[in-house]
Amino acid sequence: xxxxxxxxxxxxxxxxxxxxxxxxxxxxxxxxxxxxxxxxxxxxxxxxxxxxxxxxxxxxxxxxxxxxxxxxxxxxxxxxxxxxxxxxxxxxxxxxxxxxxxxxxxxxxxxxxxxxxxxxxxxxxxxxxxxxxxxxxxxxxxxxxxxxxxxxxxxxxxxxxxxxxxxxxxxxxxxxxxxxxxxxxxxxxxxxxxxxxxxxxxxxxxxxxxxxxxxxxxxxxxxxxxxxxxxxxxxxxxxxxxxxxxxxxxxxxxxxxxxxxxxxxxxxxxxxxxxxxxxxxxxxxxxxxxxxxxx
Numbered sequence: 611x612x613x614x615x616x617x618x619x620x621x622x623x624x625x626x627x628x629x630x631x632x633x634x635x636x637x638x639x640x641x642x643x644x645x646x647x648x649x650x651x652x653x654x655x656x657x658x659x660x661x662x663x664x665x666x667x668x669x670x671x672x673x674x675x676x677x678x679x680x681x682x683x684x685x686x687x688x689x690x691x692x693x694x695x696x697x698x699x700x701x702x703x704x705x706x707x708x709x710x711x712x713x714x715x716x717x718x719x720x721x722x723x724x725x726x727x728x729x730x731x732x733x734x735x736x737x738x739x740x741x742x743x744x745x746x747x748x749x750x751x752x753x754x755x756x757x758x759x760x761x762x763x764x765x766x767x768x769x770x771x772x773x774x775x776x777x778x779x780x781x782x783x784x785x786x787x788x789x790x791x792x793x794x795x796x797x798x799x800x801x802x803x804x805x806x807x808x809x810x811x812x813x814x815x816x817x818x819x820x821x822x823x824x825x826x827x828x829x830x831x832x833x834x835x836x837x838x839x840x841x842x843x844x845x846x847x848x849x850x851x852x853x854x855x856x857x858x859x860x861x862x863x864x865x866x867x868x869x870x871x872x873x874x875x876x877x878x879x880x881x882x883x884x885x886x887x888x889x890x891x892x893x894x895x896x897x898x899x900x901x902x903x904x905x
Contacts, residue, residue, distance in 0.1 A: 620795045622649035622724045626717065628656050628710065628748065631686050638729035638759045639694060641899055644771045645725060645757070646699045648799060653701040654721055655691045657683050661708045680705070711747035718753050726756045730893070746890050749872075755792065755903045758893045773866040776804045779856050782828050789871025789903045790832065794841070796869070803842035805863060806832065809855035810847055822847040853891040861897050868896055871905040 627642050629635040646653055659679060687703045694701040704721070706713050717723065730745035749756035778793045797804040806829045813821050829845035837843050848855040860868055872889045893900045 618791075618795070619799065620649075620792060622646075622651040624654055624721055624723050624725075625651050626654045626656060626714075626721070626723045626726045628658070628714070628726070628728050629687075629690055630657065631690060634729045634731050634761070636690075636729070637763075638727045638757075640771055641757060641759055642725075642727040643694070643699055645727070651724070653691075653694055653699055654704060654717075654723065655687060655694065655701055656704040656706065656717060657687045657690075658710045658713060659683055659705070659707040680707075710744060711751050714748050715751050715753055723754055725754060726752050727759070728756070729759045731761050745893070749889075749893075749902050750904070752904065755901055757899050757901045759899045760893050760896050762895060762897050763899050764897060771866075773800050773802050775863060775866050776802045777807060777856070777860055777863070777865040777868045778804060779807045779809065779852070779868075779870055780829060780832065782808060782825060787871050787905050789869060789905060792901070792903060793869040794834070794837065796867070797841035797843075801841065802866075803844060804837075805859070805865070806843065806845045807855065807859055808845075808847050809852045810849060811851050811855075813849060818849065853888045853895075856888075856892050857895055857897075865898050867898055868892065868900045869903075870900065871903045 622645060625642050625646055627635075627638060642653060645651060683705055687705055691701045691703050704717060706717070714726070718726070726748065728745055728748060745758055749758060773796065776793060776797055778790060780790075793804060796802065808825045808829060810821060810825060825847045826845045830843075833843050846859065848859060850858065856868065859865070870889060870892070889900075889902055893902070
């Protein structure tokens with residue numbers, strides 16, 4: 611497998627924060643602010659009202675200034691953005707009516723969004739925006755990376771969130787892809803340690819030593835030759851099923867960020883192109899934020 615080309619610094623100019631004003635959606639703000647400080651980016655706070663019901667009889671549309679739901683949402687969105695402005699990070703607002711997952715790709719394109727940051731309750735949430743199912747639809751449809759802050763994620767309570775320890779799950783059947791490039795760039799930016807993880811379930815115990823040696827050798831081959839000059843790469847092989855391996859390693863190693871590329875058409879056990887069910891399981895249960903890139 612070819613080694614990744616020299617890593618170029620990623621650029622973030624606009625970071626989108628979808629919010630329904632719940633505490634869960636607000637939990638994503640410290641992480642968005644951290645990325646904004648690192649890359650000099652501005653924030654875009656967005657709220658989505660329910661789409662208008664389709665009626666048999668067509669009525670004249672209520673002007674926005676006379677729509678009380680719209681006016682209330684504007685006021686809440688302004689207050690939300692002002693709470694971010696207190697951190698000296700520029701923030702503008704977008705108020706829309708319609709289905710969230712349908713609107714997100716359009717907003718990304720129209721506003722040159724480079725990163726989406728959202729909080730989620732996982733699978734047991736009650737708020738429409740932050741329910742796991744809706745969050746999953748967002749990072750499935752987004753055409754840029756999405757940072758999801760799950761209910762068990764740590765690190766966002768203080769302004770000083772950093773990512774000294776990163777985890778990147780790998781499929782050795784795949785070539786290096788943009789997700790690994792993104793992880794390496796973040797590692798260089800933050801002088802982070804980067805752990806490449808290969809989950810290899812159902813391997814009989816008598817073959818594990820040799821299998822692990824070969825896998826670690828292949829993982830090391832993925833890294834640029836100068837990677838050790840600007841980050842701390844390491845490699846690991848685990849024998850659990852993919853989601854469990856990722857979650858256990860993240861907990862044991864006190865990982866601050868998981869980076870995964872996700873390919874919705876694959877059904878392999880684990881991949882830098884992870885299947886959606888595995889990504890959803892990791893996002894909902896991870897002890898740290900999860901950055902997904904649709905590839």
